[in-house]
Amino acid sequence: MSKVFKQDRKSKEQQPGGPFLITMLFKEPVELPDKEKVAEVCRKHLGHVECHGKDDQSLHIFALDHIVEFEDGKAPVQFLLTSCMDFDGKTVDDFTRSQMWDCQESRDRILEECRYSMLATDFLARGLSPLERADMEMDYLEALAELLPSCEAFFFNGSGKLFEAEEIRGNQIEGPDRFIRYAVNVRFFTIQDSEDMLVDTLGMNTLFLPDLQYHFHGLDPNWVVNHAYNVASYLLTSGNEIESGETVDGIKNGEMDQSVQWKCQYEDALIQPNRPVLDINTGKYASGNRK
Numbered sequence: 001m002s003k004v005f006k007q008d009r010k011s012k013e014q015q016p017g018g019p020f021l022i023t024m025l026f027k028e029p030v031e032l033p034d035k036e037k038v039a040e041v042c043r044k045h046l047g048h049v050e051c052h053g054k055d056d057q058s059l060h061i062f063a064l065d066h067i068v069e070f071e072d073g074k075a076p077v078q079f080l081l082t083s084c085m086d087f088d089g090k091t092v093d094d095f096t097r098s099q100m101w102d103c104q105e106s107r108d109r110i111l112e113e114c115r116y117s118m119l120a121t122d123f124l125a126r127g128l129s130p131l132e133r134a135d136m137e138m139d140y141l142e143a144l145a146e147l148l149p150s151c152e153a154f155f156f157n158g159s160g161k162l163f164e165a166e167e168i169r170g171n172q173i174e175g176p177d178r179f180i181r182y183a184v185n186v187r188f189f190t191i192q193d194s195e196d197m198l199v200d201t202l203g204m205n206t207l208f209l210p211d212l213q214y215h216f217h218g219l220d221p222n223w224v225v226n227h228a229y230n231v232a233s234y235l236l237t238s239g240n241e242i243e244s245g246e247t248v249d250g251i252k253n254g255e256m257d258q259s260v261q262w263k264c265q266y267e268d269a270l271i272q273p274n275r276p277v278l279d280i281n282t283g284k285y286a287s288g289n290r291k
Contacts, residue, residue, distance in 0.1 A: 003094055014158075014273040016205040017126035020137050020183070021157035023087075024165075025114035026150055030084050032118075033147050035059055038081070045143040046136065058082050066136050068127035078123040079140055087117035092155075099187045099202075100162045103153070107162055110153045118151075120144055130207035130236055134179035141182065145169045159185035159203030176236055179207075186228045188221055189271060196287040198270060199224045201232055205275055209235050210242075213269060213277040216285045223254050224282075230256060231280070242278060250283065 033041075038059055039051040047065035061079040068075055089111030100107045120140070125133050145151065145168045155162050163182060173181055184203040191198065199221060200213040212228050231248060234240070242248065242264050250260030260283070267279045270288075 003098060014205060014275040016275075017208050018158065018206060019121045019123070020125065020133075020206055022120045022141065022144070023155040023157060024118045024120065024144065024148060024151045025087060025110060025153040025155060026084070026116040026118070026148075027113055027152055028150065029116050030118070030148065030150055032056060032059060032081065032083050038147060041147050042140075042143045045139040045146075056083060063136065063140075066125075066128060066132065068124045070127070075124055077125045077128065077136065080119075080121050080123065081144075082119045084116050084118055087115055089114065096160045099160055099185060101185075101188075102167075103162050103164055106164060110162065110164070114152050118148070126208075130209055131176050131239070133207055134176035134183075134236060138176070138178035138182065141168060141178075142171070154182075156183050156185075156203070158206050159183055160187075161185045161203075177233055180229060180233050180236060184229075184232055186225050186232075187271070188225060191287075194287075197221050197224075199228055200269065200271060200277060201228055202273075204232060204235070207236065210266070210278040211269070211275060213267070213279045214282060215270060215279070215288045216282040217287050219251065219282060219285045220254065223251050227251055227256060227280075248280060 035051040035053045038061065039049055042049045042061055046063050049064060050062040052060045059081045063077045063079065066077040068077060092111055097107055145165060151165045153162055153164050154168055161182065171178065184201055186199060186201050189198045195217045196215065197217060198215050201211045204211045212231055214224050216224065244264065244266050247261040247263050249256045249258050250262040251257065252260050262283060263281045265279050265281065266276055269275050269277045
């Protein structure tokens, strides 16, 4: 039976451009790789790097090919990798678990069996363009997957996505679309006591790009999920902004079709976390109060 969750429009606002956080999950404790090994692997994926350790508690990686400019100078993007710590899967709530679509059969087992974790994050990356940051974050992800062979799963804190590590290691996607696949979650909700449904994205605003929202009825939700991934990919790879009042191609017979135009409008998210979203009006299938 599906669980009923309460809408929380007053939840803490998710700030755009925040740090990109990855939690790596392990069944057994693991040591930090030595900094020479980290530097060697990161150079394969990230180009020129420098690696510095601090009392076996963390490693700092300086990505020298990714430079951020400030008013008073320039600095490379940095990555942090923490040492192993305890992990309690019970801290991942049912609401978050309900949207882990990529490992529905194994998510509870992973969160129960993995008792240890390491945290990876970035610094200064908000100053990069969306395309450069998306590509760089995924290069770092692939370096982590190679460096930590005993890692069981990757949890993307900003979007709530969970992937078994072998899927990351077997990735065949290239370029920034990797970010859409692994770091952007397209969520699906049904609205209690109605035929209404809601699809939204979570994770785009890390790149200062809008998350998407669809409030609708009478459409196959799988079509809408695919539409959301396509629009998110367009926003990232094209460099074009969609303004309020503009339209995007809608859906006809399950496919995006230029003969159907859906109007876009910036609104506050209907489902937590609190954030602005680009609401896509599905025309005759739209639900809720529309302007």
